[in-house]
Amino acid sequence: MTNSTISSEKQEQWTEIIAPERGLLDLQLTELWRYRDLLLMFVRRDFISTYKQTILGPLWFFLQPILTTFIYVVIFGHFAGLSTDGTPKILFYLAGITSWNYFSECLNKTATVFKDNASIFGKVYFPRLIMPLSIVVSNLVKFIIQFILFLAFFFYSLFNSDLNVHPNTTILLTPLLIFIMAGLGLGFGMIISALTTKYRDLIFLLTFGIQLLMYATPVIYPLSSIPEQYQLFIQANPMTAIIETFRYAYLGHGHFSWGTLLYSFSFTIVLVILGTIIFNKVEKGFMDTV
């Protein structure tokens, strides 16, 4: 009797078993791959819905960094007189803002992903990781548009020989830099999002945190303007190496070393893996607490 039940049990091929807990490392990446079309659909939705019914449409993607750069040039460049390492002020700030924006938007949006999507998460299942990933890709589109703007200024300055712009082969590292920025935003975002489902207060801290972090990153100042004894602190921030390398590659001024870049890279890898594991752990039960 018992034997027959066991054997019939074996014969049955369940395609899926929903159980209270699953392995910490069971990330269900194959399922994620099956839903790849959904990711693109979300990206498309974000892009279309952002500029629909606005007069300037996608132009806003340009205007935002231009206005911010303008303000930074006036306030930090002229009034405060912060150094830009002798590079053109507009390019200096634009480089910082473009990369920082990508990182911070990824982080911001990913961190509140459960809260923002509670209504849809509560009604239908799809691998939750799709959401943070779509945020990263959506913002990548935005970043690329803004990067084109940067390139326009860059080439203008390049052919204006009296401006101090000296690009070098480190430019080839650009994709790696973008990857690290995305990874950092995603990784931090996923960890924070997992925590915010339980501790809502973190959302308020996050806004401050990101702003503070920006001042701890060489966005509005070059690393070289920091006194020697503090440089190590600033360099502990994995975003520092990215922005400095970025400026070094395109403008020829900035701190570049393989060591710091490797540090940022490994930091990112660890962060993304850790973030994914934590996110997956929280994802299954968050609907009951959010």
Added chain:
Amino acid sequence: MSDVVIRVENLSKQYQLGEIGTGTISYDLNRWWAKTRGKEDPFSKIGINFSPTQTTNSDHIWALKDVNFEVRQGEILGIIGRNGAGKSTLLKLLSKVTKPSTGQIKLKGRIAALLEVGTGFHPELTGRENIFLNGAILGMTKSEIKNKFDEIVDFSGVERYIDTPVKRYSSGMYVRLAFAVAANLEQEILIVDEVLAVGDAEFQKKCLGKMQDVSTNEGRTVLFVSHNMTAINALCNKGLLLKNGTVENYGPIGECVKIYLNNNAEQTKINLSDRKDRIGNGVFRFIEVILLNKYLKPQNEFLSGEEVNIMIRYKNINDMTLKNVSIAIALNNSFDTQLTNMANYISDKTFETLPHDSTIICKIHKLPLVTGTYSFNFFSRVNDDISDWIINTCALNVESGDYYKTGQVTESNQALFLMDYNFSLINK
């Protein structure tokens, strides 16, 4: 046994009541501290078993407790139960929106859950874009949606507006488009939760037909949750009746519906002797009321067109035989508007003599009410003096039923009451 596609084993789901989030950091730290010293979790309350309706001072309740059932391929399972019975929780677990506390669900095939129509619809996107977005959210790939696209548009009947943002749609069009996407999914198991409550009657019929179709012709399995007993009865072949988070009955749908309607029969008997908010000299007093079906069995929910018997026990305090007694029962809807008055002096005549302690019955031959909750007021007069008058004595729950014996139902948004009528041709 090879055709079992869903097997639910000892499934339980516990929810935490009250405010979640405040003070959890200190709780968690406490918990962690206890754990590191090898002590018991100071906040867990394992081993307490209670139903959701039972009041306890604990802040954890079991929304589902030890649920077991199996669904075979091609079956349409109707899940019924009162509010709070655990239907929605069960669907959430099946659709993986949330995880079970204990137990497991084994599945064969992909599940598409329709807990809401149009999940993820974005108002700024056009109908076409939303079909792709919604389809992808529900688990289809882009090419699958492309193949089904014409069918979806056709089913929805909104082809003229397919390139208009859905925010310009009427709510009916919106729902039709949303259901069309879901109805044309490829998944082997379809879960549908009360979505039919929206849309016009014709479209509802279309949806029901579609569900029937995917089950019988395509061999897919459907799980259907509804309060509409007529639809459940017509569509499903098996039923799962939930009560307080446990399975009360699992079997043929007719049996489940019957048990569901007779559920809580004990509660149907309502004691009126303790009511203080009454007017009158008390010569005749209403003591107890109970609603009975045509077999004179207590019943809690009635279907439109059913026979209802209102059985009232009364008493005279001085054990005197009563003379010339008028009794009236007023029927109110949920807005406390009086719909009608049933009085013995109108339909029959006043009771000339009544024993001092007995029971009277008021029979409603064919309940002409649509879905809703109604209430009764009782009134009695002995020799032109008001002897007892109680407002809101007992509730009458009505679910849509087969009033015309045709299997068709007048939509509740089309009617306040049902009329006994029929059509015929005069000049042959």
